[in-house]
Amino acid sequence: MCDNCKALKRDSRFLNGRRYRIHRVNLYRVYKEQIITIRLCHVCAIELFKRGEMSFLSRNRPLLRSIDRFKQPEKDLGIEW
Numbered sequence: 001m002c003d004n005c006k007a008l009k010r011d012s013r014f015l016n017g018r019r020y021r022i023h024r025v026n027l028y029r030v031y032k033e034q035i036i037t038i039r040l041c042h043v044c045a046i047e048l049f050k051r052g053e054m055s056f057l058s059r060n061r062p063l064l065r066s067i068d069r070f071k072q073p074e075k076d077l078g079i080e081w
């Protein structure tokens with residue numbers, strides 16, 4: 001399941017149709033000196049590629065919140081709100 005679609009509560013299988021596929025993607029700029037690996041569907045992976053990491057995360061705040069909840073305390077966030 002796509003982590004971004006899950007955070008946005010949308011059906012990634014319906015969104016992707018026949019192109020449904022899960023990509024493992026590394027995020028480098030969420031935390032300082034730590035790489036976060038998330039799973040994205042084809043549509044979300046394309047959006048990440050087109051926008052870039054910071055823009056993608058700022059437009060998908062629920063994903064950022066779900067990463068934050070499981071990984072690190074808030075003080076280590078390398079992103080400006």
Ligand SMILES: [Zn+2]
Binds near residue numbers: 040
């Ligand atoms: Zn997705």
